[in-house]
Amino acid sequence: MAAAQADPIVYHVAAAWRSGGTGAGPHRISSPLDEFSPMSALPLVQAFGIVRRDARTAETLLFSTDFALAAGERIAVTGPSGAGKSVLLRALALLDPLEAGRICWHGRDVDRQTIPRYRSSIAYVKQRPALVDGTVEDNLRYPYLLGVYRDRRFDRARAAYLAKRAGRTVGFLDKRASELSGGEAQLTALIRVLQLDPEVLLLDEPTASLDPQTTQAVEALVDDWFWAGEHARASMWVSHDPAQAGRVGTRRLTMHVGRLNACEEIHR
Ligand SMILES: Nc1ncnc2c1ncn2[C@@H]1O[C@H](COP(=O)(O)OP(=O)(O)OP(=O)(O)O)[C@@H](O)[C@H]1O
Numbered sequence: 001m002a003a004a005q006a007d008p009i010v011y012h013v014a015a016a017w018r019s020g021g022t023g024a025g026p027h028r029i030s031s032p033l034d035e036f037s038p039m040s041a042l043p044l045v046q047a048f049g050i051v052r053r054d055a056r057t058a059e060t061l062l063f064s065t066d067f068a069l070a071a072g073e074r075i076a077v078t079g080p081s082g083a084g085k086s087v088l089l090r091a092l093a094l095l096d097p098l099e100a101g102r103i104c105w106h107g108r109d110v111d112r113q114t115i116p117r118y119r120s121s122i123a124y125v126k127q128r129p130a131l132v133d134g135t136v137e138d139n140l141r142y143p144y145l146l147g148v149y150r151d152r153r154f155d156r157a158r159a160a161y162l163a164k165r166a167g168r169t170v171g172f173l174d175k176r177a178s179e180l181s182g183g184e185a186q187l188t189a190l191i192r193v194l195q196l197d198p199e200v201l202l203l204d205e206p207t208a209s210l211d212p213q214t215t216q217a218v219e220a221l222v223d224d225w226f227w228a229g230e231h232a233r234a235s236m237w238v239s240h241d242p243a244q245a246g247r248v249g250t251r252r253l254t255m256h257v258g259r260l261n262a263c264e265e266i267h268r
C-alpha cells in the first residue's frame with residue numbers, strides 16, 4: 001500500500017476516485033456489512049498486530065498493536081511528543097504502509113476493492129492540515145469533485161451552519177485559504193470532513209491551535225456528529241490536554257515509544 005504525503009482527505013477521495021469507489025445515499029457511505037444488517041456487533045475497526053517502521057532506517061515506529069474500536073466508543077489518546085500517536089492514527093486510516101498485521105472493517109479485511117470506501121468512512125483529520133488554493137468554500141467543495149462522493153452534493157447552508165457552530169462569522173466560507181490562521185485552517189479541515197458524515201473520526205490534536213472558546217465549539221461540533229450517528233459512530237481523539245481527554249473520551253489510551261497502553265477508564 002503506497003504511503004501518502006498529501007492531505008489525507010484529499011488522498012482519501014483521490015484514491016477513491018482513481019479506483020472508482022462508490023458512495024451510497026446522500027448522508028452515508030455504505031459499509032461492507034450493509035447486505036447483512038444495518039448494525040453490526042463487530043467492531044467498526046479492528047487492528048491485528050499492526051507494525052510501522054521507518055522505511056529509511058527500519059526503526060520501529062509502532063510495535064505490534066492489537067486494537068478495536070466499537071460503534072458508540074469515544075477513545076482519547078494521550079502521550080508524549082514523538083510517542084507515535086500520529087503514526088498510529090495514520091496506520092489505522094491505512095494511509096501508510098504496514099510492515100505487518102492487518103486491519104478489518106466490520107469484521108472483514110480491507111482489500112483493494114473496499115479501501116476507497118474505508119478511507120472515506122474512517123476519516124483522519126490531520127494534525128497539520130493541507131488546504132487547496134482558493135477560498136474556504138472551495139476547500140469544502142473539493143471532496144465532492146471526486147468519485148466516492150459523486151452521488152452527493154455540497155450543501156452550502158450546512159457548511160455555513162457548521163462554520164457558525166464553530167464560532168465563525170458568515171464571511172468565513174469566503175475567506176482565502178492562504179490567509180487563514182493555523183486554527184482556522186484546522187477548523188476548515190474539520191468541517192470538510194464532518195460535512196461528509198464519516199463513520200469514524202480519527203482526530204489528531206484538532207484543537208491544538210485553537211483558543212479555549214473555539215476549542216469548546218469544536219468539541220460541541222464533534223459531539224453533534226457523534227450523536228447524529230445514533231450510536232453507530234466512533235471517534236479516537238489525540239490530545240495533550242488531560243482535561244480535554246476526559247471530556248472527549250469515554251475510554252482512555254496512552255502511547256509511549258510506539259506502544260499503545262490502556263489507561264484508567266473514564267467514568268461518566
Ligand atoms: N513517515 C515517517 N517516517 C519516519 N519516521 C516517522 C514518520 N512518521 C513519524 N515518524 C517518527 O515517528 C515518531 C512518532 O511520531 P508521531 O508523529 O507519531 O508522534 P506523536 O506522538 O504524534 O507526537 P506529537 O504529540 O508531537 O504529535 C517520531 O520520532 C517521528 O519522527
Ligand SMILES: [Mg+2]
Nearest residue numbers: 085086127204
Ligand atoms: Mg502527532
